[in-house]
Amino acid sequence: MAVVGLSGRLARCYCLRAVRSSLRVPALQLHVSKTAMGASQKDFESAVNQVKLLKKDPGNEVKLKLYALYKQATEGPCNTPKPGLFDLINKAKWDAWNALGDLPKETARQNYVDLVSGLRSSSDSSSQVKPEADKKQAGYETLVITSEDHITKIMLNRPAKKNALNTQMYQEIMLALEAASKDDSTITVFTGSGDYYSSGNDLTNFTDIPPGGVEEKAKNGAILLRDFVDCFIDFPKPLVAVVNGPAVGISVTVLGLFDLVYASDRATFHTPFSHLGQTPEGCSSYTFPKIMGLAKAVEMLIFGKKLTAGEAYAQGLVTEVFPDSTFEKEVWTRLKAYSKLPRNAMRISKQIIRNHEKEKLHAINAEESSILQERWLSDECVNAVMNFLSQKAKL
Numbered sequence: 001m002a003v004v005g006l007s008g009r010l011a012r013c014y015c016l017r018a019v020r021s022s023l024r025v026p027a028l029q030l031h032v033s034k035t036a037m038g039a040s041q042k043d044f045e046s047a048v049n050q051v052k053l054l055k056k057d058p059g060n061e062v063k064l065k066l067y068a069l070y071k072q073a074t075e076g077p078c079n080t081p082k083p084g085l086f087d088l089i090n091k092a093k094w095d096a097w098n099a100l101g102d103l104p105k106e107t108a109r110q111n112y113v114d115l116v117s118g119l120r121s122s123s124d125s126s127s128q129v130k131p132e133a134d135k136k137q138a139g140y141e142t143l144v145i146t147s148e149d150h151i152t153k154i155m156l157n158r159p160a161k162k163n164a165l166n167t168q169m170y171q172e173i174m175l176a177l178e179a180a181s182k183d184d185s186t187i188t189v190f191t192g193s194g195d196y197y198s199s200g201n202d203l204t205n206f207t208d209i210p211p212g213g214v215e216e217k218a219k220n221g222a223i224l225l226r227d228f229v230d231c232f233i234d235f236p237k238p239l240v241a242v243v244n245g246p247a248v249g250i251s252v253t254v255l256g257l258f259d260l261v262y263a264s265d266r267a268t269f270h271t272p273f274s275h276l277g278q279t280p281e282g283c284s285s286y287t288f289p290k291i292m293g294l295a296k297a298v299e300m301l302i303f304g305k306k307l308t309a310g311e312a313y314a315q316g317l318v319t320e321v322f323p324d325s326t327f328e329k330e331v332w333t334r335l336k337a338y339s340k341l342p343r344n345a346m347r348i349s350k351q352i353i354r355n356h357e358k359e360k361l362h363a364i365n366a367e368e369s370s371i372l373q374e375r376w377l378s379d380e381c382v383n384a385v386m387n388f389l390s391q392k393a394k395l
C-alpha cells in the first residue's frame with residue numbers, strides 16, 4: 001500500500017531529477033546494511049506501514065530506492081518490459097528495480113527494513129526542537145546569525161551603538177552573506193537588535209588611521225565599501241530587510257538592492273550625506289531615482305530628508321509597513337510561509353528579475369566608491385565627522 005502511495009506521489013512529480021536519481025540507486029544501495037539479514041515478513045510489513053508515517057518527505061531518490069526494494073522483495077528480479085524513452089517516471093522506476101539485478105528477495109526485504117529504520121531516525125531527530133544556543137552560528141562578534149524554518153537571519157548586533165557598522169561588521173556581513181548564499185535556507189533576512197535597525201557607517205571608522213595616512217585609510221575604505229555592496233548586488237537568494245527601527249546612511253541605501261523591505265511604523269529612513277560632506281553609496285544614486293522618481297530621490301540623497309515608514313512605503317522603498325506592536329509576529333509569520341516556496345524557483349526568478357542590471361550596478365558601485373574615497377579626504381567630510389565625534393552631534 002505504501003508503495004502505491006509513494007509511486008502515486010512520484011508519478012505526480014513529473015521531474016527529470018527522478019530519472020537522474022534512479023541512475024544512482026545501485027551506489028546508494030551500498031549504504032544499506034547487508035549484515036543484519038533475516039527481517040521477517042512482519043518486520044517488512046511494519047516497515048511498509050512506517051513509510052506512510054514519515055514526517056519528512058524522503059525525496060525522489062530514496063522513494064525510487066524504496067520502490068525498487070519493495071518490488072524486489074515482493075516480486076523478485078525485474079522482468080517486465082522496459083518502458084518507452086518518454087515514459088520518464090515509469091522508466092526511472094524500472095531502472096531502479098532493474099539495477100537490483102538478482103538480489104535475493106530476503107536481502108531486498110532486509111534492506112528495505114534497514115532503509116526505513118534509517119529514515120525514521122533521521123526524520124525523528126530533525127523534527128526535534130533544537131535549543132536556541134544550537135541555532136545560533138558561532139564565530140561572529142557583531143552579528144547574531146540563526147538558521148531556522150529555511151530562513152537565515154542576520155541580526156546586526158551592536159545595540160549600544162545603534163548597530164553602527166564598524167569595519168568588523170562590514171567584514172562579518174560579507175562572510176555571512178557568502179555562507180547564506182550556500183546554505184540550505186531559501187531566504188535571507190537582515191534585521192537589527194535593540195531599538196535601531198542601524199545608524200549606518202560607524203563614524204569612528206574614520207579615526208583609526210593606518211601608517212600610510214589618511215589617503216591609505218580612504219583607499220581601504222573605498223575597497224571595503226565596494227566589496228561590501230558587491231555582495232548585495234550578487235546575492236542569489238531572496239533578500240529581506242526587517243526594519244525594526246530607524247535606519248540611517250548605508251543601511252538605507254542598500255535597501256534598494258533587497259527584494260522585500262518590511263518596516264515597523266517606528267522605522268525612519270535617513271541619508272544625511274550632504275550634512276556629512278559625503279555622497280550616495282550602495283547604488284542609491286541609481287536605485288533611488290528608479291524606485292521613487294528623481295524628485296523624491298534628490299530630496300533624500302542630496303537634502304537629507306528623513307522619511308517615515310509610511311512615506312518610504314509611498315515612495316516604493318518599503319514593501320509594507322506594520323504596527324510596531326504586531327510587527328515581529330506578522331512579519332515572521334509571513335516570512336515562514338514564503339520560506340516554504342520552492343527554493344530553485346525563487347532563486348531563478350530573482351536571477352531573471354535582477355541579472356540584466358547586475359553589470360550596471362557593479363559599475364555604479366565602483367563609481368560611487370571611488371567618489372567617496374575623494375570625499376572622505378575633503379574638509380567638509382572631516383569637519384562633519386569631527387563634529388559628531390567631539391559633540392555627539394545629533395543629525
Ligand SMILES: CCCCC/C=C/CC(=O)SCCNC(=O)CCNC(=O)[C@H](O)C(C)(C)COP(=O)(O)OP(=O)(O)OC[C@H]1O[C@@H](n2cnc3c(N)ncnc32)[C@H](O)[C@@H]1OP(=O)(O)O
Pocket residue numbers: 160161162164165170199200201202203204205221222224225248249250251272273276278281388392393394395
Ligand atoms: C567602509 C566604509 C564604508 C562607508 C560607507 C558610508 C556610509 C555613509 C553613512 O552611513 S552616513 C550615516 C552615518 N551615520 C550617522 O551619521 C549617524 C550618527 N549618529 C547619530 O546621529 C545618532 O547617534 C543617532 C541619531 C543614530 C542616535 O541618537 P541617540 O541620541 O538616540 O543615541 P546616541 O547618539 O546617544 O547613540 C548611542 C551610542 O551610539 C553611538 N553611535 C550611534 N550612531 C553611531 C555612528 N553612526 N557611528 C558611531 N557611533 C554611533 C553614539 O556615539 C553613542 O555612543 P556612546 O554611548 O558611546 O556615546
